[in-house]
Amino acid sequence: MSIAVNADKAPEAAIRAPGLLPSVRTARIDAWFDERRVLAWTALSVLFAAVAMVVVVPAASGDGGLSPVDELWYVDAVDKASRGELVNTGDKIDSYARQVQACRGVIGYQAPLPTCGEPQPDDSIALTAVSAADIHPPTYFFLAAVAGKVIRLTGVTDDLLIGARLAGVLWLTLGLLAMVMLGRAWGAGWVVPALAAVCAGTSPLLVSTSGYLSPDALGLLVGASVLLAVSWWQKGRLPTWLLLVAAVAPAYFKVTFVLAPLIGAFLVLVAGVCGQLPWRRVMTGAAILVGGAGAGALSWQLVRGALAVADPVLHADAQDPVAFASFAKYFGYYLETIPATSDAPIPLPGLLYVAILPFSWLLLTAALGGTLVRGTKDPLLPVCWSAVTGMALGSIVMSLIVLVATGGFLIGTPRYGIALLPLFAVPLMCLRHRVVVLGLVLSACGALLSHLVAW
Amino acid sequence: MIRFVVAAVAALLLSACSEPVLVPEAGPNAPGFSYRPAPRSPAPPRVELLSDRPRTSAAAAGAIDSVVRQKDVFEISGWALLARKKPRGVLRVVLPPDVEASVVDVRSVERPDVAAATSDDANQWAGFTVTIEGDLPREAGVCVLSRSSQGTFRLGGSDEGLCPA
Numbered sequence: 001m002s003i004a005v006n007a008d009k010a011p012e013a014a015i016r017a018p019g020l021l022p023s024v025r026t027a028r029i030d031a032w033f034d035e036r037r038v039l040a041w042t043a044l045s046v047l048f049a050a051v052a053m054v055v056v057v058p059a060a061s062g063d064g065g066l067s068p069v070d071e072l073w074y075v076d077a078v079d080k081a082s083r084g085e086l087v088n089t090g091d092k093i094d095s096y097a098r099q100v101q102a103c104r105g106v107i108g109y110q111a112p113l114p115t116c117g118e119p120q121p122d123d124s125i126a127l128t129a130v131s132a133a134d135i136h137p138p139t140y141f142f143l144a145a146v147a148g149k150v151i152r153l154t155g156v157t158d159d160l161l162i163g164a165r166l167a168g169v170l171w172l173t174l175g176l177l178a179m180v181m182l183g184r185a186w187g188a189g190w191v192v193p194a195l196a197a198v199c200a201g202t203s204p205l206l207v208s209t210s211g212y213l214s215p216d217a218l219g220l221l222v223g224a225s226v227l228l229a230v231s232w233w234q235k236g237r238l239p240t241w242l243l244l245v246a247a248v249a250p251a252y253f254k255v256t257f258v259l260a261p262l263i264g265a266f267l268v269l270v271a272g273v274c275g276q277l278p279w280r281r282v283m284t285g286a287a288i289l290v291g292g293a294g295a296g297a298l299s300w301q302l303v304r305g306a307l308a309v310a311d312p313v314l315h316a317d318a319q320d321p322v323a324f325a326s327f328a329k330y331f332g333y334y335l336e337t338i339p340a341t342s343d344a345p346i347p348l349p350g351l352l353y354v355a356i357l358p359f360s361w362l363l364l365t366a367a368l369g370g371t372l373v374r375g376t377k378d379p380l381l382p383v384c385w386s387a388v389t390g391m392a393l394g395s396i397v398m399s400l401i402v403l404v405a406t407g408g409f410l411i412g413t414p415r416y417g418i419a420l421l422p423l424f425a426v427p428l429m430c431l432r433h434r435v436v437v438l439g440l441v442l443s444a445c446g447a448l449l450s451h452l453v454a455w
Numbered sequence: 456m457i458r459f460v461v462a463a464v465a466a467l468l469l470s471a472c473s474e475p476v477l478v479p480e481a482g483p484n485a486p487g488f489s490y491r492p493a494p495r496s497p498a499p500p501r502v503e504l505l506s507d508r509p510r511t512s513a514a515a516a517g518a519i520d521s522v523v524r525q526k527d528v529f530e531i532s533g534w535a536l537l538a539r540k541k542p543r544g545v546l547r548v549v550l551p552p553d554v555e556a557s558v559v560d561v562r563s564v565e566r567p568d569v570a571a572a573t574s575d576d577a578n579q580w581a582g583f584t585v586t587i588e589g590d591l592p593r594e595a596g597v598c599v600l601s602r603s604s605q606g607t608f609r610l611g612g613s614d615e616g617l618c619p620a
Contacts, residue, residue, distance in 0.1 A: 063480040096483055099490075103482035112481060114567055117491045154467055157477040159484040166477075 023434045030189030030432075040190055044180060045173065047194065051201050052172035052210070054448060058455045059211025059346070060165030061157070065105035065112070067212035068345060069415070070132065072101050072125075074141070074213040077133035078164045081145035089134040090310025093125060100161055101125070108345030134308075137252045137300055140215040143167070161213070168210035168217050175220025176201050179422045182224045183429030185231040186383055193429040195440035199359035200425060202447035205415060208346045215254040216418050222253050223260040223419030227426075230264035233285060234277065240288065247292025251300050255405075256398060256416040258293040263390045263420055265289035270382035301405065326399070333395035334417035334424075335364065349454035355446025358439040366428035366436070367391070384427045390420040497580050499561040500535070500543045500603070504587070506552045509600065512609070512619040517581070517601055519612035522591070528559065529591045533610055534569050534581040535601035544603025546583065549617040551596075556589025577605075 033040035066072055076097035077087045102124075103116035115124075122129040133141070148164035157163050176197040183193035200206065200220070209216040229246035232238035247264075250257035265286040272282030370384030395412040428436065479485045517535035537544045543563075550556055564582025591597070596614025600607065609618060 061477040099488075100482045103485070103488070104479075115493075116481065117489055119493050155475060158475045159477070159479045159482075161482070162477050162479060 021434050022432050023437045026189065026191045026432050026437050029191050033190040041177075044177060044190075044194055048173045048176040048197065048201065049169065051176070051198050051448065052169040054451050054455070055202055055207055056166065056168040056172060056211045058451070059207055060168060061162055063104075064347065065107045065110065066101055067208065067214070068106055068109050069208060069212070069214055071213050072097055072106070073131050073133040074215070075100055075161050075164070076131055077136075077138070077141040078144050078148065078213060079160060081138060081141040082149060082160060086138050086307060087131050087133045087141070089304065089308035091131050091134065092122070093129045093131050095119075096160065098125060098129070107347065130310075134304060136215050136254055139253050140218055143218075144213060164213055165211065168212075171217040171221060172201055172206065172210040175218070175224065175422075178221050178224035178228065179425060180429075182228045182231065182422050183426055185228055186380060186426050186430055188426070188429040189432060192432055192436060192440065193425075195437070195444050196359070196363075196425050196429050198444040199356060199440060199447060200421060202352070202444070202451060203356050203359070204346070204348050204352055205418065207348060209415065209418060212346075216256075216415055218253050219257060219418030220422060222250050222257045224422035226250055226257075226260035226419070227264055227267075227423050230261075230267060230285070230289070234268065234271065240284065243285065244288050244292050247289045248296035248299075250419065251293065251296030255297055255300065255401075257419040258297050258401065259390070259394055259398060259417065260419040260423075261289040261293040262397065263386050263394070263423060265293075266389060267382050267386040267423075270385045271379075274376040274381055276377070276379060276382065297401070297405065327396050330395035330399055330412040332392050333412050334391050334414060334420060336414035349450040351450035351453070352447055355450055356443055359443035359447075362436055362439045362443075363424055363428050364391070366431055367424060370427045380427060380430055383423070387420075387424045387427055390417070390423060394420055496563045496565065497539070498541045498543060499563045500537050500583060500601075501545045502558050502561050502585055503545055503547050504556055504558060505547055505549045506554070507549075508616075509547075509549065509618050513600055513607045514609070515611055515620070516606075516608035517599075517610040519597070519599055519610050522597055524591055524593065527590055528586065528588050530584060530586045531597060531599065532564070532582070532584045533599065533612070534564075534566050534578075535583065535599070535610055536573075536578065536603065536605040536608055537581060537583075537601060538604045539577040539580075544601060544605075546585065547600040547602065548585065548587070549598035549600070549613075550589075550591070551617065554589055554591055554595065556587045556591075558585065559588050560584075560586040 066075065072093065073087075076093045079094055079096045080087055080091075098120035099116065101110070102113045102118075102120050105112040113124075120129075144164040144167050147167035147170055148160060151166050152158055152160070152163040156166070179197045179200065180188075180190075180193040183196070184190075201210075206220075208214075209219065226246050226249075229238055229243055233240065233243045247261040250260050268277065268282055268285040268289065271277045272279055277285075367384050367387040370380055371388055374381040374384060394417050398416050399412060482488060517533060519531060519533040521530075521532045523530045523532075531548065535544075535546060546561075562584045563580045564584055565580055566582040567579060569581040570576055570579040596617060598613035598618035599610040600613075600618060601610060602608075609620065
C-alpha cells in the first residue's frame with residue numbers, strides 16, 4: 001500500500017483554527033512554481049547559495065581563531081586527507097594544524113601565541129597532540145579536502161583552512177535544498193519551505209557547523225536525505241534495498257547521524273499504528289532502518305579498531321555517571337537544536353538570537369499542534385509525532401547508543417540533533433497560514449539582516 | 456551552452472592567475488609567516504645553597520611556585536628577575552640548618568606570562584627549576600633570593616624564618 005500526498009490539497013486543510021487563514025497569495029505563488037519546477041529549483045538553488053555565502057563566508061574567512069568545537073583536530077584531518085592520509089587512532093597532529101592553532105588561537109579559549117612559526121611541542125597541544133578526529137569516519141574530511149582543493153584552484157584563496165571552510169557553502173546549500181525536497185515529499189508548497197529553510201540555514205547552530213570545519217556540516221543534508229528515502233519508500237517509490245543503503249550510510253558520515261534512520265523507523269511504526277501502512281511493511285521498514293543504522297555504526301567501529309595504531313583517547317567529558325538522572329536531564333534537549341543556540345562561544349550577532357525566535361516557536365507549535373489536531377488518516381500525523389518524539393527523546397537515545405557502544409556516557413549537545421532538524425521542520429513547511437508566513441518572513445529577514453550588518 | 460562553458464573556464468583561469476581574495480591574517484599562508492626554529496633557552500642562573508639566615512632584608516620580586524618533595528630529592532620551581540644574557544645572576548637558596556643538600560640540576564623555563572605582566576621581554580626566560588639532592592622535611596620551608604643586574608630580591612613564598620622580609 002502506498003500513501004498519496006497531493007500537494008495541491010495542502011495538509012493544512014486538516015487544521016481549521018479560528019483566525020488562522022490560509023495565505024491566498026502564498027498558494028498562488030506555489031501554484032505558479034508548480035507549473036515551472038525547473039525554474040523553482042533553480043531559483044531555490046541560487047537563493048540558498050546566496051544565503052549560505054552570507055552565513056559561511058564571514059566565519060570561514062574571518063581573522064578569528066579556530067572553532068572550540070574540535071576544529072584543531074578537524075583541520076588536521078582535512079590536511080591529512082588532502083595528502084590522501086587517514087587519521088588512525090593514536091595519530092599525532094601535524095605541523096600545519098599546530099601552526100594554525102598557535103597563530104590564530106582558539107575562539108574563547110586561547111589567544112594567539114607569541115611562538116607562532118616556531119615548532120609547537122606535543123605538551124602545548126590538547127591530549128598531548130594525539131588527534132581525536134579518528135572517532136569520526138573520514139568521509140567528511142575527504143569531501144572537505146577535495147572541495148577545498150577545487151576552491152583553492154579557483155584562486156579565491158590559497159589557504160587550506162579557508163578553502164575547506166568555504167566548502168561549507170556547498171554543504172549548506174545542498175542541505176537546504178534537501179530540506180525543501182523533504183517538505184515537498186510530505187505535501188508542502190514552495191514558499192513556506194523556502195522561508196523555513198532560510199531560517200534554519202541562518203540560525204546560530206548552522207553558523208557554528210557550516211562556517212567552520214565540522215562533520216556536523218553535513219547533518220542537514222544527510223538527515224534530510226535519509227528521511228526523504230523513508231518517505232519515498234513509504235509511497236512505494238524507492239526499492240527496499242535503497243532504504244537499507246539510506247539506513248547504513250549516515251554512520252559513515254558521523255555516528256550521531258544514525259538518529260535519522262532511527263526516527264525514520266519510529267515514523268514508519270506510527271504510520272502503522274495509524275493504519276496508514278500494512279503491518280508487514282511496517283515491520284520490514286522498521287527492521288531495515290534500525291538494523292541498518294546499527295550495522296552502519298557497528299561496522300564503522302570495527303573499521304576504526306582495525307585502523308588503530310594506539311588505544312583511543314577518551315574525552316574527559318565523556319565520564320558522566322550512568323544513572324537515571326543522567327538520562328532524564330536530556331529530556332527535550334533537542335528543542336535547542338532548533339535554532340536558538342550555538343553550543344560554543346562562536347561570535348554571532350546578538351540580534352540573530354532574537355530574529356530566529358519566531359521560527360523556533362512556529363516549528364515547535366506546528367509539530368506539537370499537529371499531534372493534537374491531525375486525524376489518524378492524515379499522513380502528517382506520524383511526521384508530527386516523530387518530530388515531537390525526536391525533540392523530546394533524541395538526546396536520551398543518543399546517550400544510550402554511546403553508552404552501549406563505548407561504555408561511557410556522552411555529554412549531550414543540541415548539535416548532535418542536527419540530522420533531525422529537517423524532520424522537525426516538516427510539520428511547519430506543510431502549513432500555509434498567514435501567521436506562519438508572516439512569522440517566517442520576519443525571522444528570515446531579521447536573521448539575514450543581522451548577518452549582513454555584522455558582516 | 457558552449458559559450459557558457461568557455462566563459463566559465465576563462466573566468467576560472469583568470470581568477471586562478473590573480474592574487475587570492477581571501478588571505479589569512481595569521482598562520483601558514485599569511486603574509487609574513489615563516490617557520491622558525493625553536494629559540495634556545497638561555498643559560499640557567501648560578502645557584503648557591505645557604506644554611507645561614509641572611510642578616511639584610513631585600514625587596515620582594517619573583518615567586519616560588521612550588522616545592523616538590525620526593526625521596527632524597529626536592530625540586531623548587533618559580534620565577535625571578537634575572538639578566539637576559541649570561542651571566543644571568545645568582546639564586547641563593549636558604550635551607551634549614553640541619554638539611555644537607557647539593558644542587559643536581561638547574562634549568563631555565565620560558566615564562567611569557569611574566570614578560571607580559573612586567574611588560575619586559577627581558578623576563579621571557581625568568582622561570583627556573585632547581586633540583587636539589589637532600590631530604591627536606593615535610594614541614595620545613597625554603598627561602599630563595601635572587602641577585603642580578605636587575606637588583607637583589609626576595610622571592611614570594613619564601614619562609615620568613617629563613618630570611619627576613
